[in-house]
Amino acid sequence: MGVLRPDNGGAPPPDDGTPHGVPDLPPEWGTIVIPDNAAELDREAAQVRRELRRGTRGGRLRKIFGVPANPNGLGVPLIIMSVAVITTLISLFVVTWDRRPATYTAAPPTVSTAGTPLPDLTFTNAAGATVTLRPTLPAVVLLVDGCDCATLIRDTAGLAPPGVTVVVVAATLPKIAEARPDTVALADPQGVLRGRYAAGSGQAGARAATALFVDRQGTVRTTVPDVTSIARLGTAMADLATAPTN
The missing domain is CATH 3.40.30.10 (Glutaredoxin)
Structure with a gap:
């Protein structure tokens, strides 16, 4: 049996059905420009961090209110509506708490000061x-x-x-x-x-x-x-x- 030389004798490698090399990027990504200075990516990095924090807060709120993750993007609006409803109910309770009719005790015909x-x-x-x-x-x-x-x-x-x-x-x-x-x-x-x-x-x-x-x-x-x-x-x-x- 012969031995395959490192350069394969100058011939192209055999095609065994496995892709070789880097695949193409999705077309929706557009043109990718890699800057020479990494500091130029600070703005994009800050935006990514904000989106990650927003996603984390949304997950916490969903866990607190028992709202499952919604693939259609309705989770956050449902949380906002729930908070608004609860706030309104609390406000109504506080406003009406002191609106109970006051009770008065009628004065007796005479006061017990005799003697x-x-x-x-x-x-x-x-x-x-x-x-x-x-x-x-x-x-x-x-x-x-x-x-x-x-x-x-x-x-x-x-x-x-x-x-x-x-x-x-x-x-x-x-x-x-x-x-x-x-x-x-x-x-x-x-x-x-x-x-x-x-x-x-x-x-x-x-x-x-x-x-x-x-x-x-x-x-x-x-x-x-x-x-x-x-x-x-x-x-x-x-x-x-x-x-x-x-």
Whole structure:
């Protein structure tokens, strides 16, 4: 058997059906130009890296939302739509969270302050002098802060029996021009009485007051909040008038 020389004796290599050499590039690639300086490929390399990162993020999002890879390119739009829907639902939930109707507890007809001593507080009268409530007792004390209560003051003064003083108290000296002459107006700039006896009242609107019925010993017998007319004062007024004096 003969030995094949390295150059095959100058003859072409035998054709055994196996392609030799480099195959042609796909025609859609166009003309390939290899630059002499590799730095000229930085722009193309950055674009390739961006596309790879975009593909990686898309894969992560598909994995998070359980969206399979879509060969038709619909995966990313589906993810975007899912995120938009979830964001909208969260926004609606947050907006409507505080829209629940508030619940209010109606004030009781009387406040449980019966039998408590009235604090020995000082007030300012129409003359600018400092006074206390003690000389006016027994008294019906109307707390009228923020109340348009001219009619209520006049009617309460007309309902009060002899010996019972009607005292009108507000943060600034209230107007009592329409009431009978023995009605007393006092200013309570610190709002001490309202803070102690009228907290939580005012649900009946701007024409409501709070009435304190104080006997001669300085004991608060009854507190009536949200008073708009003397219809709520009759029984408490009668009880105050018949209270023992010692």
